[in-house]
Amino acid sequence: MANIEILHPEVRSKIAAGEVIARPSSVVKELIENSIDAYARRIDIVLKDGGKQDILINDDGCGMGRDDILLAVERYATSKLKNVSDLEHITTYGFRGEALASIAEISHFELETSDGSEGSKIIVHGGEFKDIMDSHRPQGTRVKVSDIFFNLPVRSKFLKSGQWERRLIVDVVKSYALINPSIYFSVQEQDRKILDFIAPQSFEDRIRLFFPKRIVDALVQINIKVGAVRFNGFLTRPDFFDRHHMNYLYVNGRPVKYARLFRTITNTYQNPKTPPGFVLNVEVAPSVVDVNIHPTKQEVKFRDERYVLDLLSQAIKTRVFTRVRGVDIQTARYVPTQPGENKSDAKFVQETVLPYPSDNVVEPLTSRESREFWQLHDTYILSQTKSGLVILDQHVAHERIIYESITKGNTGSQRLLFPITLELTPEEYRAYRKTKLLLKELGIEFKEFSAHTVVIDSLPASASVNREDLLDLFKELDGLGNLIKQRNEVAKVVACKGAIKAGQKLSVEEMRSLVDRLFACENPYICPHGRPIVIRFSLDELATRFGR
C-alpha cells in the first residue's frame, strides 16, 4: 500500500472539497476506512467519554514505513490515487488524502505504525509537528486521537454527551462491520466491551449476529448479477412488519446515504405501513459510480442512475417478492479482497453491457423498429435498432412466449397431423399421471393407449416440439419432486421443452415473428427461470468501448 505522494494540484481541484471531521464518529469512520484499506484483519477501538476524550484504534494491517509516516499527516497525501483518471477506478475507501491531516489539526494526535521491518511514531498537536521516533511494534497501525477540537472551542460546543457520541460511533462501526464480515471488530469504553464481532464470518452469519431472530427469519436473500450490476444482500419479506432500524445501503462495500436508492427500495414495496428492512450492497464497476461528490464520500451517484435503480426494482420484484430460487441465488459470502489483490473485479470492468429487464427502461422492440435480423451461431438473434444493437437469446425468448400464452389459457391447441406415441418409463408415467390434468389445461392433449403408452395428439399452438422433447418433458416433470403440483412450475417445464432450441436455424420471417410475439408479452425481458432474454448495446456504449 504505502508509497504516499502529495496529490498534484490538478487532481486536488477535482476532489470534492470540505471538512470531513465533524465529531468523534467521523474520526472513527475515517480511521476504520484506513485500516480496511490497509487490509487489516482485526480492528480494535477503545473510547474514553464517547471518543470526546480519547479514540484509540489499533489494526494489524500493512502499516507504513518511516518515509511514509511524515507524509501521511500532510494534506492531500495519499497512496491510493495518483492521477485524475484514477478517480474513475477507486476501489479503496479513501482517496482524498485529507483525513489524517484534518484529524491531526484538531486534536492531540499520535500515530504509531510498522510495516513489519521498521516501526515509527509521530506526534502532532493541533496540526503542529511535535516529534517522531522509532517504535517497536508488530506490523500494523495504532492511532490515538485525544481532546478533539481542543483548539476549536466553538466546534467542541456542538458535541453532545459522551453517551450520545458513543452511540454514533457504534452506528459507524456497525455499518462497516456488517459488510466486512471477514474482519474482527471490537469497541470498548474503558473496561467495558460494547461491540465484539468475531471473524472471519460469512455475510449471513454476521447478519445473524447483528439482528434479532424475528427479523432474520423474515429476510430473503438476494444475490443476483444482471449485466454489470450485482445486488447482494438481504431484504425483509413484503408482508413483514416490524419497528426495526435495518436500513443498510452500500455501493461497492461503501456505506452510503443515497436517497434515491433508498426510495427505490421503499417504493418497490409500495406499502407505506410496512417499511422494508434491508442490508444491500450494490456492486458495479468503479467507473460507473461517482464517489467524489461529497467530502465524506458517503454520497455517491451511479452515472446511469435511472438504469441501475430500475434494475434493482425489478430484481426485488422477481427475487424477493416471488422468492424465486434462481440459479444465481447462493449463500452469500462477501469475500473481501486479499492484500495484493486488485480490488476492482475485472469481470465487472469488462461487462459494462447491461440487459434491460424493465419495461419502463426501454421501449419495446418491434419488427417495425427493426427491419433486419441476423442469427448468430443459430442461437442468438441480432437486430439493429435506432439506438444501437439488440441481442436476443432465441430459446429463452420463445420460452417466455409459450409460458405466458399457456399460463393465461389463451394458447389454443394445434392438433397434430401425426399423433406422437410415447412409451414411458415407470417414473415418466408416474409424472404423467400426476400432471395430466394440469397438462390438459396448458394445452397438451393425449390419449392413454395402454399401460405406460401415451399418444399425444394436440400441443399448445405456440410450441415447437418433437418426440425427444416430449420424452424429455416427462423426465423433467418427474424431476420436479414436490413442485410437480404447482401449475407455474409445470408450465415452466412445458415452455422450456416447447421452445425452439439453441442451434436451431431460423428464417428471417421466423425471427421477425418471434420478436413481435416476445414484445407482445407482459414481461419480455426475463425468462420464466429468471434469465435475461434481451441485451442491448447502445451506440454510446459501443462508442465508449471503442474509445471514440
Ligand code: ADP
Ligand atoms: P486517504 O485514506 O484518503 O489516502 P488519509 O489521510 O486517511 O488519506 O491517509 C493518508 C495515507 O496514510 C493513506 O493513503 C495510507 O497510505 C496511509 N495510512 C493511513 N492510515 C493507515 C493505516 N491504518 N495503515 C496503513 N496505512 C495507513
Ligand code: MG
Ligand atoms: Mg483515509
